[in-house]
Amino acid sequence: MKVKNIQHSATAKLFLGILLGVCFMATAAHANSLFKGTFTLTKQLQWGQATLPPGQYSLVLEDNIPNIIISDVHTGKVVAFDVARPSYNGDSDDSKLLITVRGDHRAVYSVRLARFGEVFQTAHPSAGRGNGVEEAIPVQIAKK
Numbered sequence: 001m002k003v004k005n006i007q008h009s010a011t012a013k014l015f016l017g018i019l020l021g022v023c024f025m026a027t028a029a030h031a032n033s034l035f036k037g038t039f040t041l042t043k044q045l046q047w048g049q050a051t052l053p054p055g056q057y058s059l060v061l062e063d064n065i066p067n068i069i070i071s072d073v074h075t076g077k078v079v080a081f082d083v084a085r086p087s088y089n090g091d092s093d094d095s096k097l098l099i100t101v102r103g104d105h106r107a108v109y110s111v112r113l114a115r116f117g118e119v120f121q122t123a124h125p126s127a128g129r130g131n132g133v134e135e136a137i138p139v140q141i142a143k144k
Contacts, residue, residue, distance in 0.1 A: 035061040036142035046107040095139035
């Protein structure tokens with residue numbers, strides 16, 4: 001009986017150690033982000049395969065592996081994730097999401113961030129330009 005309790009205790013300690021390590025690494029990854037900002041959607045928006053309802057969101061551009069992470073501000077839940085593909089470095093003072101609108105369908109086709117330029121663009125950027133209406137949603141830089 002005592003052997004089983006010792007084995008369960010050792011397994012629980014190992015699991016807890018792994019869990020704490022993963023949490024620490026996730027926190028450290030967000031601490032080393034290149035850019036943190038927020039934006040507000042007043043209408044539903046498509047970001048890749050994800051559909052984002054109206055609400056407030058955070059945008060993080062990670063440092064180590066260039067990823068863009070979109071999270072719901074109120075729940076902290078990650079709602080969209082994409083690989084950053086920088087196409088140029090710019091000295092823009094403002095940050096924004098560029099949106100294409102066709103009827104009721106709205107989709108992100110570009111993300112432009114202050115000091116970083118364009119860091120994300122859909123695989124077919126011309127699909128976002130030309131035939132539809134374009135909008136820009138401002139991204140506010142998060143206060144440190």
